[in-house]
Amino acid sequence: MMDLQNIIRERVLVFDGATGTNLQTQNLTPDDFGGEHLAGCNEYLIRSKPSAVERVHSDYLSAGADIIETDTFGSSSIVLAEYGIESLAYELSKEGAAIAKRMAKEFSTKEKPRFVAGSIGPTTKLPSLGHITFDAMHNSYYEQMAGLLDGGADLFIIETCQDLLQIKAALAAAQDLFRDKRVRIPVITSVTIETMGTMLMGTEIGAALTALEPYDIISMIGMNCATGPKEMEENVRYLTQTSPLPVFCMPNAGLPENIGGVAHYHLTPEELERHMKHFIADLGVSVVGGCCGTTKEHIGRLASLASTVSPKQRTFEWTPSAASIYSSVPMHVEPAPVIVGERCNTNGSKKFRELLLAEEWDTAVSMAKEQVKEGAHMLDLCVAYVGRDEVRDMHEVITRMNTAVTVPLVIDSTEYQVIEEALKHYAGRAIVNSINMEDGEERMAHVLPLCKKYGAAVIALTIDEDGMAKTREKKFQIAERIIDLSVNKYGMREEDLVFDTLTFTLGSGDEEFRKAGIETIEAIRMIKQAHPKCKTILGVSNISFGLNPHSRHVLNSVFLHYAIEAGLDMAIVHAAKIMPLHKIDERGRELAKQIVFDERIFEEVAVAA
Numbered sequence: 001m002m003d004l005q006n007i008i009r010e011r012v013l014v015f016d017g018a019t020g021t022n023l024q025t026q027n028l029t030p031d032d033f034g035g036e037h038l039a040g041c042n043e044y045l046i047r048s049k050p051s052a053v054e055r056v057h058s059d060y061l062s063a064g065a066d067i068i069e070t071d072t073f074g075s076s077s078i079v080l081a082e083y084g085i086e087s088l089a090y091e092l093s094k095e096g097a098a099i100a101k102r103m104a105k106e107f108s109t110k111e112k113p114r115f116v117a118g119s120i121g122p123t124t125k126l127p128s129l130g131h132i133t134f135d136a137m138h139n140s141y142y143e144q145m146a147g148l149l150d151g152g153a154d155l156f157i158i159e160t161c162q163d164l165l166q167i168k169a170a171l172a173a174a175q176d177l178f179r180d181k182r183v184r185i186p187v188i189t190s191v192t193i194e195t196m197g198t199m200l201m202g203t204e205i206g207a208a209l210t211a212l213e214p215y216d217i218i219s220m221i222g223m224n225c226a227t228g229p230k231e232m233e234e235n236v237r238y239l240t241q242t243s244p245l246p247v248f249c250m251p252n253a254g255l256p257e258n259i260g261g262v263a264h265y266h267l268t269p270e271e272l273e274r275h276m277k278h279f280i281a282d283l284g285v286s287v288v289g290g291c292c293g294t295t296k297e298h299i300g301r302l303a304s305l306a307s308t309v310s311p312k313q314r315t316f317e318w319t320p321s322a323a324s325i326y327s328s329v330p331m332h333v334e335p336a337p338v339i340v341g342e343r344c345n346t347n348g349s350k351k352f353r354e355l356l357l358a359e360e361w362d363t364a365v366s367m368a369k370e371q372v373k374e375g376a377h378m379l380d381l382c383v384a385y386v387g388r389d390e391v392r393d394m395h396e397v398i399t400r401m402n403t404a405v406t407v408p409l410v411i412d413s414t415e416y417q418v419i420e421e422a423l424k425h426y427a428g429r430a431i432v433n434s435i436n437m438e439d440g441e442e443r444m445a446h447v448l449p450l451c452k453k454y455g456a457a458v459i460a461l462t463i464d465e466d467g468m469a470k471t472r473e474k475k476f477q478i479a480e481r482i483i484d485l486s487v488n489k490y491g492m493r494e495e496d497l498v499f500d501t502l503t504f505t506l507g508s509g510d511e512e513f514r515k516a517g518i519e520t521i522e523a524i525r526m527i528k529q530a531h532p533k534c535k536t537i538l539g540v541s542n543i544s545f546g547l548n549p550h551s552r553h554v555l556n557s558v559f560l561h562y563a564i565e566a567g568l569d570m571a572i573v574h575a576a577k578i579m580p581l582h583k584i585d586e587r588g589r590e591l592a593k594q595i596v597f598d599e600r601i602f603e604e605v606a607v608a609a
């Protein structure tokens with residue numbers, strides 16, 4: 001195959017138009033579909049009336065489409081099960097791709113090669129609502145994609161997506177398929193933004209981009225269906241200004257109008273052309289096509305447009321972020337820090353621990369919501385409790401928090417099985433807490449492939465075989481070792497890594513740990529200087545274990561202040577209890593500063609406080 005990725009860089013490519021709209025004009029009878037029980041199953045036409053499918057393809061190829069979509073939008077077992085023909089998923093997918101490939105070959109010339117995109121629809125189930133498990137969805141997609149690949153698809157388009165978790169299941173299937181077959185074809189991922197401005201599950205375009213951008217199998221990202229181009233404009237603009245990946249757009253022929261229960265689409269080919277010209281020339285969209293209601297006339301217009309206009313050279317501003325299913329939150333904010341609420345932690349909150357033990361899941365979720373109200377930008381979540389099944393507890397909590405919590409989650413567990421359970425049920429982009437080098441590479445070898453697979457970021461603690469590093473040099477040296485392995489061996493990027501330079505408590509007054517605060521702060525400075533793309537985080541409350549509550553708040557706040565000055569990006573704190581320095585009385589501030597910097601004027605303060 002000619003390198004599609006290179007062609008995309010050179011010129012605008014045009015997808016075909018609506019499959020259903022075209023089939024409707026062919027006035028097919030139930031017999032054409034293979035009987036009443038299959039009427040409306042467009043995918044079965046691949047077998048019952050392939051000439052109808054060929055006709056769709058030849059219409060769009062004649063109109064000038066560079067890429068045609070297979071008639072396999074619903075050829076997964078999940079969808080075919082509604083017609084009782086789920087066992088045909090692989091075969092129909094393969095035959096669908098083969099028909100399209102034959103037609104594409106017929107129309108291909110050296111100057112104008114034609115390509116086949118294996119169409120992969122959203123199915124009829126939403127995993128974020130618990131309609132189906134991640135694994136069942138993954139397996140169904142895997143089978144559909146295997147058929148498409150074996151039938152000759154040149155690329156995949158995971159399209160009309162409603163739920164980020166559905167997309168993640170499809171991407172995991174594609175990753176596994178490419179690994180098993182030792183091939184790799186381009187993958188377009190295209191979400192559907194409803195008229196109200198989000199995906200069906202409530203996902204903003206920014207959250208979708210944050211969750212999908214880390215997947216290196218995605219070649220292009222975009223939008224299709226639900227509305228016409230006019231309604232898409234703001235979100236398309238967002239993608240073209242933000243996305244590191246090329247941008248795709250395939251609108252309907254306008255907003256559908258419901259006439260007697262049938263959708264009618266009114267946007268003319270000229271109007272579609274005008275909008276898409278703007279998207280290409282002014283915004284930088286590089287692949288276009290038509291969704292519901294578009295015809296060969298629409299595609300003819302786009303094809304002639306593509307030969308006269310080239311995409312605007314985009315510049316984009318990408319901010320490494322985490323995301324909930326709803327919205328995206330940067331991993332650095334001004335003023336710093338990103339506040340990570342600490343209370344949904346069985347080790348860090350008696351209340352949360354008791355709710356977990358009583359299995360009061362909804363009240364546990366309400367503690368998450370409370371922290372968001374208090375100003376947390378993200379939430380740390382830890383459900384570990386000796387003697388309980390942590391995987392099951394994580395399942396109970398994460399499936400609820402996935403849709404109930406608006407801010408991104410930080411998955412805090414030492415067990416990789418628990419981490420995977422969380423990532424499989426989390427639609428947004430999580431941060432995994434954490435990896436370290438206590439047992440050398442072992443923990444990284446388990447956790448980093450999961451972060452890669454699900455697109456998560458990860459917190460790395462400066463601990464190695466000798467234990468928790470105490471000096472700035474040792475903390476820095478461990479960080480460098482982790483960066484080297486994470487990037488060069490496990491395919492992570494520096495911006496996916498968040499370093500925690502850890503501190504022992506200063507509250508014990510223990511001689512050995514007097515320098516702990518300074519060393520932690522200076523290690524942050526060293527890491528940020530050498531690796532500005534990496535982020536840094538601290539569990540701030542650790543510093544003050546052993547002190548009385550008031551002293552803890554003061555010491556935590558002062559320590560946080562100086563850590564931020566050194567370049568700290570994120571802080572795990574009790575959001576409601578962090579005070580700005582000016583709110584702390586002069587004496588408390590001075591005392592705390594002397595403890596943090598080991599200035600030793602108040603020899604006994606730590607203990608006395």
Ligand code: THG
Pocket residue numbers: 342343345347348349350351380412433434459500502537538539540541542572
């Ligand atoms: N680094 C990273 N992750 C972390 C930590 C870290 N996760 C856990 C912990 N440290 C950060 N979280 C907390 C949570 C609560 C407290 C301290 C750290 C805490 N809780 C009070 C107590 O125990 O006295 C409140 C108890 C209650 O409400 O019952 O101090 O360093 N990456």
